[in-house]
Amino acid sequence: MNASQRARPGMTRTSLTALLATLWLVGCASPANREAMVPTDVTAARPHPHSVSVLASGGADTGAMDSSNIADEDLKAAIEEAVTRNKVFTSVVQGKSGDYELSVRVTRLTKPLFGMTFTVEMEAAWSLTRVADRSVVLRRSINASGSAGAGDSLVGVKRLRLAVEAAARANIAEGLKAISALTL
Amino acid sequence: MKKALLLLLQLGVVASIATGCAVNRATAHVEPGTRLSEIKTVHVKKFASDNADTDRLIADKLRTKGVSATTGTAPANKVDAVVTYVEKWMWDITMYMLELTVVIRDPKDDYPLATGNSYHTSLTRKSPREMVDEVIDNIYKEQGQ
Numbered sequence: 027m028n029a030s031q032r033a034r035p036g037m038t039r040t041s042l043t044a045l046l047a048t049l050w051l052v053g054c055a056s057p058a059n060r061e062a063m064v065p066t067d068v069t070a071a072r073p074h075p076h077s078v079s080v081l082a083s084g085g086a087d088t089g090a091m092d093s094s095n096i097a098d099e100d101l102k103a104a105i106e107e108a109v110t111r112n113k114v115f116t117s118v119v120q121g122k123s124g125d126y127e128l129s130v131r132v133t134r135l136t137k138p139l140f141g142m143t144f145t146v147e148m149e150a151a152w153s154l155t156r157v158a159d160r161s162v163v164l165r166r167s168i169n170a171s172g173s174a175g176a177g178d179s180l181v182g183v184k185r186l187r188l189a190v191e192a193a194a195r196a197n198i199a200e201g202l203k204a205i206s207a208l209t210l
Numbered sequence: 211m212k213k214a215l216l217l218l219l220q221l222g223v224v225a226s227i228a229t230g231c232a233v234n235r236a237t238a239h240v241e242p243g244t245r246l247s248e249i250k251t252v253h254v255k256k257f258a259s260d261n262a263d264t265d266r267l268i269a270d271k272l273r274t275k276g277v278s279a280t281t282g283t284a285p286a287n288k289v290d291a292v293v294t295y296v297e298k299w300m301w302d303i304t305m306y307m308l309e310l311t312v313v314i315r316d317p318k319d320d321y322p323l324a325t326g327n328s329y330h331t332s333l334t335r336k337s338p339r340e341m342v343d344e345v346i347d348n349i350y351k352e353q354g355q
Contacts, residue, residue, distance in 0.1 A: 084239060084325070131239070133322040134311055136296060149313075151241070151322045167320050 055183045057088040058096045062191040063104035065199035068112040076125035078115040084132035094187040127155045143175040148193040152201045170196035238326040238348035251278045253285035254293040262338040271346045302332040310341045
């Protein structure tokens with residue numbers, strides 16, 4: 027048995043350990059964090075003296091073998107928090123008891139597969155309906171993007187999640203600005 | 211030990227640039243109030259990075275649904291809807307279409323009326339035509355047509 031053959035079992039063990047260590051360090055993809063999707067820089071032109079309920083759809087859960095996605099319930103919670111924090115409406119209510127119904131549907135979430143700086147593009151269909159007469163007071167397709175670079179995280183799956191959250195944050199900010207500009 | 215460090219470094223680079231593994235997925239949604247049966251004329255707007263004449267495949271598929279479809283950068287006439295799409299390609303021995311998203315929009319304000327998305331990785335890869343068939347069929351199935 028030569029030296030290289032003798033070294034092989036040890037090498038295999040070391041390689042396996044290195045692989046497991048890397049997988050442990052990297053981990054699986056995690057979903058976009060609802061708190062991280064809340065924009066704080068929306069200056070409401072005029073807080074609407076009404077209540078609103080929020081519906082979110084078009085998102086997807088993040089599977090163990092998947093890349094970061096936005097779950098509907100996290101998007102809904104982020105929008106509700108953003109509405110409250112930025113005083114866009116007087117109050118956020120659950121169910122259909124509000125004066126207005128805000129529906130936000132993710133129609134496209136374009137994520138890169140490889141790279142150092144990840145840029146994610148998100149398109150969402152925003153509609154605001156007056157509950158009393160079911161009239162649609164806003165209907166808009168909003169496109170926004172968010173990026174994360176190596177300075178944000180060296181781990182690819184985390185960097186992608188940060189970019190997804192940044193895209194969602196920008197999209198929510200854009201949507202709430204459009205609502206703030208309305209006269210209700 | 212040096213080899214193990216090299217391997218760890220290589221795995222680290224892969225972990226750093228890759229965004230995660232993949233899954234197979236097919237979804238569709240039609241906006242409440244939208245009646246696809248009332249959409250008789252559409253224009254399929256060519257995607258800038260189209261690699262497979264996907265606009266023509268989508269137009270062909272829509273014609274099988276009884277829709278009159280044109281393709282190109284802008285519609286020549288007034289249409290009931292504009293169709294946009296985004297395709298993502300991947301390499302594994304050969305190139306294949308990894309993801310296709312098709313959006314049927316209101317031509318007045320670009321608002322998405324219906325959306326379909328299919329995502330298939332290498333082992334269950336589909337041809338561009340099969341991807342288009344799956345996405346469009348799922349959109350129409352969503353409204354029970």
